[in-house]
Amino acid sequence: MLQSFKLAIKSIWGNKMRSFLTMLGIIIGVAAVIILVSLVNGYMGSIVESFASMGVNQINVNVTNLTSRTVSVDEMYQFYDEHTDLFDGISPNVTISTTIKKGNDSMTSTSVAGRSEQYLDIKDYDLQLGRNITYSDIVSRQKVCVIGAYVAQELFGSADKAIDETLKIGGYAYKVVGVVEVQDEDDMEDGGTDDFVWLPYTTATSLAKSANINSYTFTVSDTDNAEEAKTLLESFLYDIFKDDDLYRVTAMSEMLDSLNEQIAMMSGMLGGIAGISLLVAGVGVMNIMLVSVTERTREIGIRKSLGADKGTIMQQFVIEAAVTSSLGGVIGILIGCIATTVVGAAIGISATPTLSAIVISFSVSVGIGLLFGYMPASRAANLNPIDALRSE
Structure with a gap:
C-alpha cells in the first residue's frame, strides 16, 4: 500500500501540468459546493436572525369581530389568566x-x-x-x-x-x-x-x-409548548365564532421551523447543482487515467513479469486516481473557504464555510477518484503481460 502511494505521488509529480488539469475539475467542483452552500446559509441565516428578532415565542391572533359574534378584551384576558402555565404575556x-x-x-x-x-x-x-x-x-x-x-x-x-x-x-x-x-x-x-x-x-x-x-399578541413561557398553546387558542376562538375563517392564529416558532426547512432544501439543491461539476471532473479523472494506463503499458508488463499480481496493479492505479482527486479536493476546500469569506464580506453578509459542505464535497471528491479510477485500474490489471511487454 505504501509503495503504491509513493508510486502515485511520483507519477503525479512527474506529470505536473496533466495532473493539475485533471485536478482542476475537482478543485472547481469542491470550491463551488462550499461557496454556494455557505453563502446561501449565511444569507438565509441573516434572514432567520431578523425573523427571530420578531420573537419566536410569540403567537399572533387576528380576529374578525361581527355584530353577532365578538370576542372582547376581557374574554381574551380571562382566557390568558386561565392558562398562565402556558402563557407569560398578552397585549391587545x-x-x-x-x-x-x-x-x-x-x-x-x-x-x-x-x-x-x-x-x-x-x-x-x-x-x-x-x-x-x-x-x-x-x-x-x-x-x-x-x-x-x-x-x-x-x-x-x-x-x-x-x-x-x-x-x-x-x-x-x-x-x-x-x-x-x-x-x-x-x-x-x-x-x-x-x-x-x-x-x-x-x-x-x-x-x-x-x-x-x-x-x-401572546407570548409562551416555553417555545416547546407553542403548538399546544396555539391549539388551545384556536379551540377557544372557535367556540366563540363557530367559523375558523373569522380568526387566524400564527405561532412564530412554526414559521421559523418552516423557514429553516426551506433553507435546508435550498442549500441541498444548490449543493447538488454545484456537485454536477464533480461528476464531470470524475469523467476527466477516468479519461486521464485511461491515457496513463495506455502510456504505461510496458511498465505494467514488466511489473507483471516480475510477479506483480492483478490486485497490486489495480491498487496502484486506484490509489493514484484517489490521490489525484484528494489533492484536488484539499485545494478546492482551501479556495472555497477563502472565497466564501471574501465574497461574503463583499456582499455584506456573514458567511462562513459550512463543515457539512466541506466534509460532503471532500468525501465525494475522494469517492469519485475511487469510482472513476476503478475502470482504468481494472483495464491495467487485466492486461496480458506478453502483449504489454510487446507494446511500444
Missing part, C-alpha cells in the same frame, strides 16, 4: 394611522399603536429613560405614551429632553413618560425599528373610534 394591539406633531415638526411614517403594559417585555426591549405604560394608565385611559429613540431624537433632540414633554397625536396632547433604548443604530430613519409611539390600548381605541380590538 390597536394600530392607528395618524401624524404625530411637536410644534411645527411632524412625522408621518411613525408607527402609532395601542399596547398593554406587558408589551415592552413581549418585545424584549429596555427603557432608556422614564417609565413604561402601567395598568393604571390603561384603566383610566391616560393620555400618556412611550416613544422610540428615533422619535425622541427627531422631535425633541434627545431622550433626556423628551421625558415629561408632550406631543400631539390625532390632534390630542400626550405626555411622553418613557423612551425605549435604541434597537438598531443602522436603522434610525423614518419607518425604522426605533420609529414608534405606544399608547395605552384603551386610549388608542378611543383615538381610533372603535371599541373592537382585532389583534392580540
Whole structure:
C-alpha cells in the first residue's frame, strides 16, 4: 500500500501540468459546493436572525369581530389568566394611522399603536429613560405614551429632553413618560425599528373610534409548548365564532421551523447543482487515467513479469486516481473557504464555510477518484503481460 502511494505521488509529480488539469475539475467542483452552500446559509441565516428578532415565542391572533359574534378584551384576558402555565404575556394591539406633531415638526411614517403594559417585555426591549405604560394608565385611559429613540431624537433632540414633554397625536396632547433604548443604530430613519409611539390600548381605541380590538399578541413561557398553546387558542376562538375563517392564529416558532426547512432544501439543491461539476471532473479523472494506463503499458508488463499480481496493479492505479482527486479536493476546500469569506464580506453578509459542505464535497471528491479510477485500474490489471511487454 505504501509503495503504491509513493508510486502515485511520483507519477503525479512527474506529470505536473496533466495532473493539475485533471485536478482542476475537482478543485472547481469542491470550491463551488462550499461557496454556494455557505453563502446561501449565511444569507438565509441573516434572514432567520431578523425573523427571530420578531420573537419566536410569540403567537399572533387576528380576529374578525361581527355584530353577532365578538370576542372582547376581557374574554381574551380571562382566557390568558386561565392558562398562565402556558402563557407569560398578552397585549391587545390597536394600530392607528395618524401624524404625530411637536410644534411645527411632524412625522408621518411613525408607527402609532395601542399596547398593554406587558408589551415592552413581549418585545424584549429596555427603557432608556422614564417609565413604561402601567395598568393604571390603561384603566383610566391616560393620555400618556412611550416613544422610540428615533422619535425622541427627531422631535425633541434627545431622550433626556423628551421625558415629561408632550406631543400631539390625532390632534390630542400626550405626555411622553418613557423612551425605549435604541434597537438598531443602522436603522434610525423614518419607518425604522426605533420609529414608534405606544399608547395605552384603551386610549388608542378611543383615538381610533372603535371599541373592537382585532389583534392580540401572546407570548409562551416555553417555545416547546407553542403548538399546544396555539391549539388551545384556536379551540377557544372557535367556540366563540363557530367559523375558523373569522380568526387566524400564527405561532412564530412554526414559521421559523418552516423557514429553516426551506433553507435546508435550498442549500441541498444548490449543493447538488454545484456537485454536477464533480461528476464531470470524475469523467476527466477516468479519461486521464485511461491515457496513463495506455502510456504505461510496458511498465505494467514488466511489473507483471516480475510477479506483480492483478490486485497490486489495480491498487496502484486506484490509489493514484484517489490521490489525484484528494489533492484536488484539499485545494478546492482551501479556495472555497477563502472565497466564501471574501465574497461574503463583499456582499455584506456573514458567511462562513459550512463543515457539512466541506466534509460532503471532500468525501465525494475522494469517492469519485475511487469510482472513476476503478475502470482504468481494472483495464491495467487485466492486461496480458506478453502483449504489454510487446507494446511500444
